[in-house]
Amino acid sequence: MTDEKDTRRRILATAADLFRRQGYSGTGLSQVLAAAQVPKGTLYHHFPGGKEQLGVEAVRAGGAEIRALLESLIAGAGRPGDALDGTVRLFRAALESSDYTEGCPVATVALESAGCDPLRAACDEAYRSWTDLIATALGRWEVPADRHDDLATTILATLEGALLLARVRRDTAPLDAAARQLRVLVDAAVPAGAR
Amino acid sequence: MTDEKDTRRRILATAADLFRRQGYSGTGLSQVLAAAQVPKGTLYHHFPGGKEQLGVEAVRAGGAEIRALLESLIAGAGRPGDALDGTVRLFRAALESSDYTEGCPVATVALESAGCDPLRAACDEAYRSWTDLIATALGRWEVPADRHDDLATTILATLEGALLLARVRRDTAPLDAAARQLRVLVDAAVPAGAR
């Protein structure tokens, strides 16, 4: 009974983890199978679409995970800077505890997604949902409406870039530096009364 | 005489282009060879280190190319915003003319570089050189010294993230949005007298 849908879930979680760290092309199905302790045939029972379906669902799962994380951080934050700090703290912990292999669960796949449109679309969808979430939150914090989209996009872009730099450098310094400057930018956009 | 070192150069240029668009794992040596019109033996004559050497040199070449580009843009710019605009304009053109496959020549490889340290180190080196260049330029524009590193890192991170978002979205809007917000951030750091 524990294996009812557990096998499928385990395959997906393992694949998502490996894709996040090694990329889509860089991860073989046999590696996923070995790590999840699942034979080949079982994979194709649960994911008839093969590797591509696995990739799309892994990106969707990663997207949903981060979205939930952002939602709770935003809900619990009194000011934009608090939500920003919370986000950075979590990613910093992920980087450090994984020897700088776990960054954004979407970015690695995203940059390889040229030539496979379903994969690209899944990444796009994830990024859009995060951007929308951030833009809405900025509205709550009384940031002028004409800057919601620009600022939300910039916040996401800066964090994504900082995660990339931090991974390559094996140091969270770029993430911290970016967070400090983002805070300057965001605070300046919040009316003094709402700060 | 045209083929003196031309073959090697052609292999490297082809590989760099394919790595940039499809990633390291996603690009097979046979694809490089076919695109460069070069047989296999020739590749291993010029690159005895195999695919890894090709990857490292491709990243270095991409790093040098962008560094040269930044240098000339910075030298020709009166204010920080001008250099920023020039950079964004070039990347926007690259994205649009390549159907959104040509972004940063380092980023795609960088995110796959976990598990291959020479590759990771080459990416790190490229990013460091760009950051140093930007930080030095900020000094010329009289940005306070204690913000050089943070700002330079943030500018690079934001551009990298924006390029990623633009590729996935197949739209330059994220790049433009990020550029506008970066300009706000940078202009605010330049003393009014120097602006």
Added chain:
DNA sequence: CACTAGACCGACCGGTCGGTCTAGTGTGGT
């Protein structure tokens, strides 16, 4: 107890991977 549906299994497929090896080929030095 016969039957069925679907989860699960792993041998096997053609193709491609990165990499090696040997056989030319053209050119410059002597």
Added chain:
DNA sequence: ACCACACTAGACCGACCGGTCGGTCTAGTG
């Protein structure tokens, strides 16, 4: 004329790729 050598060339290798296949096992049903 000769050789040495940098270079070109592609046949070839074992390993591994993503994917398919026929089949077993088990829980549920009439």
